[in-house]
Amino acid sequence: MATDHIRYDVLARDALRGVLRKVLTDAASHGLPGEHHFFITFVSKAEGVKISARLLAQYPEEMTIILQHQFWDLTVLEDRFEVGLSFGGIPERLVVPFSAIKSFLDPSVKFGLQFDTSDVAEIAPETLPAAPAPSAVAVPEPTAETAESAEEPPPPNQGGAEVVRLDRFRKK
Numbered sequence: 001m002a003t004d005h006i007r008y009d010v011l012a013r014d015a016l017r018g019v020l021r022k023v024l025t026d027a028a029s030h031g032l033p034g035e036h037h038f039f040i041t042f043v044s045k046a047e048g049v050k051i052s053a054r055l056l057a058q059y060p061e062e063m064t065i066i067l068q069h070q071f072w073d074l075t076v077l078e079d080r081f082e083v084g085l086s087f088g089g090i091p092e093r094l095v096v097p098f099s100a101i102k103s104f105l106d107p108s109v110k111f112g113l114q115f116d117t118s119d120v121a122e123i124a125p126e127t128l129p130a131a132p133a134p135s136a137v138a139v140p141e142p143t144a145e146t147a148e149s150a151e152e153p154p155p156p157n158q159g160g161a162e163v164v165r166l167d168r169f170r171k172k
Helices: 008-030 053-058 144-149
Strands: 038-043 062-067 071-076 080-087 090-097 101-106 111-114
Touching (some): 008 038, 008 111, 053 090
Antiparallel strands (some): 038 062, 071 080, 080 090, 101 111
16 A cells, blocks of 8 residues: 555545634624534544533533534634533633644534544643633524524523533434
């Protein structure tokens, strides 16, 4: 078998991460258009991931976040993104390197990407203290469609985000 000196696998992976970076950059600048929303699964203990100790205890292997209605301060850098989300009514700030992402899904258009994270170094992640609640963030009410798709909706008026596994959406 011939040796791949060009490393097409690495080039393709980096190109697909570029797609993800571009989509998140547009969402940070202009918001989410139409019915688009994102499910992002990442390795919780990957190098550079910053989540609170509370979330790490709850999701020690991997975590899936949903960017739809209730997120704030989405910042996209060359190697990572940062976002504010609420978990059980507690606001949190997450930092996720693109190298830690296992999958990205936009179910509104049935588009998804999966990344091989077998080469991702897992270390004791940096944990962040719970972020203070944002002062002036308008959070729209969930639509009937998103309320129906949730396994268990957050308690009323707490604005929590639901973390789900992507396996729930895969055809069996």
